[in-house]
Amino acid sequence: MSLMQFCEWLARTEWSIALHESLYMYPLVETTHVLSIMLFVGTVLFVDLRLVGWVFRDVPISEVTSRLLPWTVVGFVIMVTTGALLFYAIPVRTFTSVFFRVKVGMLVVAGINALLFHRRVQRDRSSWDRDPVPPRRIRLAGAVSLVSWTVVIVTGRMIAYNWFDCDNQPQTDFINWVAGCVVGG
Amino acid sequence: MTLYDVFDRLELTFVGQTMADSIWLFPVVEAVHLLGLAGLGGAVLVVDLRLLGLAFPDREARYLLAESRPWFLGAIATLFATGIPLFLSEAVKCYWSQAFWVKMGALALALLFTWSVRNRRIRDSRELGVGRARLLGGSSIALWTTVAAAGRWIGFS
Numbered sequence: 001m002s003l004m005q006f007c008e009w010l011a012r013t014e015w016s017i018a019l020h021e022s023l024y025m026y027p028l029v030e031t032t033h034v035l036s037i038m039l040f041v042g043t044v045l046f047v048d049l050r051l052v053g054w055v056f057r058d059v060p061i062s063e064v065t066s067r068l069l070p071w072t073v074v075g076f077v078i079m080v081t082t083g084a085l086l087f088y089a090i091p092v093r094t095f096t097s098v099f100f101r102v103k104v105g106m107l108v109v110a111g112i113n114a115l116l117f118h119r120r121v122q123r124d125r126s127s128w129d130r131d132p133v134p135p136r137r138i139r140l141a142g143a144v145s146l147v148s149w150t151v152v153i154v155t156g157r158m159i160a161y162n163w164f165d166c167d168n169q170p171q172t173d174f175i176n177w178v179a180g181c182v183v184g185g
Numbered sequence: 186m187t188l189y190d191v192f193d194r195l196e197l198t199f200v201g202q203t204m205a206d207s208i209w210l211f212p213v214v215e216a217v218h219l220l221g222l223a224g225l226g227g228a229v230l231v232v233d234l235r236l237l238g239l240a241f242p243d244r245e246a247r248y249l250l251a252e253s254r255p256w257f258l259g260a261i262a263t264l265f266a267t268g269i270p271l272f273l274s275e276a277v278k279c280y281w282s283q284a285f286w287v288k289m290g291a292l293a294l295a296l297l298f299t300w301s302v303r304n305r306r307i308r309d310s311r312e313l314g315v316g317r318a319r320l321l322g323g324s325s326i327a328l329w330t331t332v333a334a335a336g337r338w339i340g341f342s
Binding site for chain 2: 035037039041044045046049059068149150153154157160161
């Protein structure tokens with residue numbers, strides 16, 4: 001079964017249709033998804049700002065991360081849960097959305113960046129933990145995170161717009177290729 | 186001239202019409218509005234989580250407030266700079282939207298509370314009592330959450 005077939009199957013399930021057609025449930029899930037930006041990206045932002053040396057300069061980096069990242073995790077769980085529900089409500093259109101695909105790509109970038117950073121931390125944090133402005137590679141990790149979450153938010157919002165939808169032809173071959181649209185010919 | 190007439194005129198302003206006529210402008214400005222929301226969330230939460238006793242136990246709320254203040258102000262500036270054009274593009278719709286009025290009310294309360302109660306209390310008192318600190322932090326989070334939720338709800342009406 002291809003991913004597309006999986007999405008088509010999801011779209012036919014009873015709960016997907018119910019969520020899609022619900023008067024209050026869908027907006028409620030979406031509002032929760034947006035609100036979790038404040039908790040999730042908000043706390044990530046302050047960790048990143050510390051990493052680039054723009055805030056809390058006299059607080060050790062380990063203190064900022066240990067105090068804020070538990071809240072980031074809470075935000076992440078809410079965000080992923082509501083995000084999965086939003087996808088579940090409209091699977092096929094979302095799967096073939098250019099913006100959704102770019103968003104997922106940036107999520108992967110942000111994830112790999114976070115993973116590399118935490119590996120790095122385990123190796124030599126003590127040497128820069130108290131630096132007001134940490135070394136370049138640490139600042140870079142903060143900057144990559146800032147940029148990737150910015151793109152995630154922007155592209156995430158754009159999923160709502162149908163400019164590049166598969167049923168909104170003609171589109172350039174490139175757009176159809178990125179979106180995975182099957183255009184009859 | 187009634188309030189409705191004012192809103193009707195606002196929608197006909199240059200900014201309102203330019204926003205309404207463009208396919209791209211509204212979504213892009215809206216996305217930047219969301220980025221502002223992320224900044225606001227972070228700046229508010231680093232202080233409020235401390236007030237609630239849920240983060241930074243070794244730092245004074247006063248220090249956290251001073252450090253996050255430029256980011257709070259930057260976020261508020263971004264939100265206003267994007268929010269006003271968004272409003273102008275659909276002022277009449279907003280006039281009829283309950284969510285819009287809830288948001289405006291909550292926003293006025295949240296700003297008033299932040300500047301004349303929360304921040305003042307944090308700066309003035311040497312040692313903020315635990316109960317009072319929690320009340321301040323909890324109220325702040327509740328107010329800003331209401332603003333954000335009502336704001337999102339404008340789009341559903």
